[in-house]
Amino acid sequence: MKARVTVTLKSGVLDPQGKAIEGALKSLGVSGVASVRQGKVFDIEIEGGDKAHAEAALKEAAEKLLANTVIENYRIEVL
């Protein structure tokens, strides 16, 4: 089963990398860019076909390692 965990910075947490990318996009002349926040995407292959189990495992993965919940939020999708 394919799954995706997306980790993003919580709002209010300063994101200097996103800011630098935002600046670069603006200097490239890409029009209409208001702001950029950088995050991470994890594509994870889960064994077996039990969706509930997969969601529980992904939640555990996100809480224990993939996200630092002090500064980051995460979103789980079983595809």
Add this chain to the structure above:
Amino acid sequence: MKSAVVVFPGINRERDMARTLKLISGGEPVMVWHAETSLPAGTDLVVIPGGFSYGDYLRCGAIAARAPIMDAVRAHAGRGGLVLAVCNGFQIACEAGLLPGVLMRNAQLKFICRDIFLKVERSDTPFTRGYNAGQVIRVPTAHGEGNYVADADTIARLEGDGRVAFRYTAPDGSVDPQWNFNGSTNAIAGILSERGNVLGMMPHPENHVEASIGSTDGRGLFAGLSDHFRQAA
């Protein structure tokens, strides 16, 4: 003082740390590999040194913080044992839940490797007893992600409980944004755990302990620790 230095793949400051510990305390530290599950019996001080554990993959310190040895380090801290966490070690300690907050990218996005000035906020801890409160020391720093961030409640608690051990300042000890080179909240360079037995700091006091290097300002931290355990013995 019996010290143990925890070694993770990608750590590169462990030998500087071991050399300093031996030089100042006289005792040879034990190097403990990350896959171990226990610390040597009678360990007084655990040191998590600097470097780039796991190549800073995922987040700085995130993978090392979940290594088998960290349960033993947490148990040591839980018993009130002392833990010194420097640079990547500080990042690991935060990720492992030994200290609050997180070290983010430096505000200017640059890796900064040079001498900086630290004000010692208090001298009544085992880590800082070798200094006077308010003393300014010059020590090297070398990191790209040392921008200390925590939520407002945590910062208020750290400040209110006197848990800020070191602050980035000008050479005269004044707090000035220009000298807070990585953008840390309140210019925080080092913090103590709630019980005061875990110190995390970004700069490298272990690299300024010999006159031939040009400064011995880092010596006080290790001499103080050594005295602390000599007195306890």
